[in-house]
Amino acid sequence: MTKVLRNISGDRTIWAIITVLAIFSFLPVYSASTNLVGVVGTGTTLGYLLKHAMLLVLGFVIIYATHKIPYRYFSGLSVLLIPVVLVLLIYTLFQGKTISGVNASRWINIPFVGIGFQTSTLASVVVMMFTARYLARNREKKIFFKDSLFQLWIPVGIVLALILPANFSTTAIIFAMVLLVAFLGGYPIKFIGAILGSGILIFTIFILSAKAFPETFKNSRIKTWTARIENFSSPNEDANYQAEKAKLAIASGEIQGKGPGKSVQKNFLPQSSSDFIYAIIVEEFGSAGGFMLMILYLLLLFRIVIVATKTDTIFGTLLVLGVGIPIVFQALINMAVAVGLFPVTGQPLPLISTGGTSIWMTCFALGVVLSVSADREAKMATNKKINDDNPLSVLHEAIG
Template sequence: MQSTWLDKYFRGDRTIWLVVFILSIFSLLAVYSSAGSLAYRYKDGNTEYYLFKHLAMLLFGIGLMYAAHLLKYTVYSRVSQFALIIAVPLLILTLALGTNLNEASRWLTIPGINITFQTSDFAKIALIMYVARVLSKKQDEITSFRTAFLPVVLPVLLVCGLILPANFSTAAVLFASCLFLMFIGRIRLKFIFSLIGLGIAGFGLYLLIAIATGNKGRIDTWMARIERFSDEEHKDNYQADQSKIAIATGGIVGKFPGNSVQRNFLPHPYSDFIYAIIIEEYGLIGGVLIVFLYLLLFYRVVRFLHHSPMAFGTLVAVGCTFTLVFQAMINMAVAVNLFPVTGQPLPLVSMGGTSIIFTSVAVGIVLSVSRQVEKEKLEGGDELATA
């Protein structure tokens, strides 16, 4: 069969590429529509500024994704060690000297060019790659507590613990993703449950120390969000109310692109609550399509890895995809008021910088693994044909 330009340049699972492009189109349209209040506040109503800025970031992300998918997946196993070594000092530096916003130090500002960098996004992908590497290396002794479990659990607790004070939701998503990876990697269930208990105990200890020392940080914010979520009559439930109005008025087919009303009232409609804007403008049909695309992404990864013998490739692809899809489900659950407000962006859709960059790299890693699986299938087919 004659190969096309798609076969030549876009290797790996084509469905994943298609999902990425469809989500990018939704992202561009939704951000352009919802960034109006931001434009009037900072750019004298110049919404095109944010349109082209977001377009440039999406194209840059897709470029990184393309470059990442060309590398052999085994490269990421070696890179993971250095990435984790870099991530830990960056997280410490962020806690100590990071840009503070709403009592949270999540960003480092790069001197000279004044660009902010969210270190937790880098730490997430570094930890997922490292956990996948260690689990793949320890498969022959995976039931051992000392030689298999400890080398995994210590970095997980360290990285999640450093992210926790400024960003509880990111730490929780990353912790859950690592637990899922351990389960896939055949770590004994009693070790996994003990880690869950240790994580809960560690979180409780952090709360006690923070309250006792008076350095509460984000604790009051977390408590307020839980109270607002659990009490539907709470008068200060503004975000959830506006999101529900956007969803309710969207109906089945929506108000059509650019006709959102709640974008003028919702806080961060271009990031945290972009899913509500999508439903308002594209209706239930658009909302269901977004959910379907994320589930399709996860299904395709599980499908092409089902018979894959590559331990690291399987683990890193599943880990990256699970983190992305789990984060997406949390964002959408917040928008429809099934979950307290978390501040998690919708991957590949929300406006952002480092979020788009590292999400794109993660998808590129998944595509790199799928490219290798595809290559081995073709080579296996050729061997059968010549036999």
């Protein structure tokens, strides 16, 4: 363990934030898991806690392994992974899996281990790496819309089209993040406007087609999206059961909270250990605890931006922003849903909510960020060693 800790590199603040979030997650996960045991009647609280611990340990292994890979390799890796992602998404879309009678076509089972894998989370990281690669390679060139259409937007568009029927919120987040990175990467604004308009048009056509031919889109979750949006603006408490219970949990937490494990609404709130875990956190740790958690995510965003600005290559900068910003954006969406500022989306709270796919892909993305940060540290150390080994360097600095 000591040897591993000595070999850890990259931004130390990011490492600290990841560790704090992971350790803290055990408290709300253990508390919220009593809902699954007492109400749903599956497993034990200790079993859920051990499973969460196992997923986090594997997640840290992913971070450690990923941050040791030179970040320039992720450019070529994104090209290799795009076909893999497409195959996985096609299989996921048409395999028609259900869980307890509910459409769960976003998931596939990992053979022999009994863990579900949400392929769209892998696709989101790969798409952001792929986008960063294209923008970096064409940074100094004049971009023609037709060329970028085939080299960037059609592959990205196909991935998004395969995610959309079963997971609108993830599709929207990926699309928004791709447009943001494209803007930051110097992609022409008029072309971004054209892509945005095309995306809205395609989405509208998809909705109309799905409503007109429901049998053709039997695995889509359009009814769920429509209900969530309609319920969000409806005063009917029964229609907003999840949102109302979440707001009740937050209100009852007041400033100081009820204390760890003392949540009442965890026994009534569906998905209390995943989608609505923030509501349980605020109920048990108060608005002060919820605010501090938000500060941690914003601090993570700040450090991600710092790493991006200090990177000496455009690919490194766009890569860090592309895979890092969505983590914080997802966290803020989860919090906004819990407090009633946003319709229910099903987005987990990164590194806090239960679920292997979310934890693993978040850790992979953070490993990529740390890889870029570690590369800069290695270059600085090499330059320092060269200067220390060169006696003339001291005189050079004094004269300069």
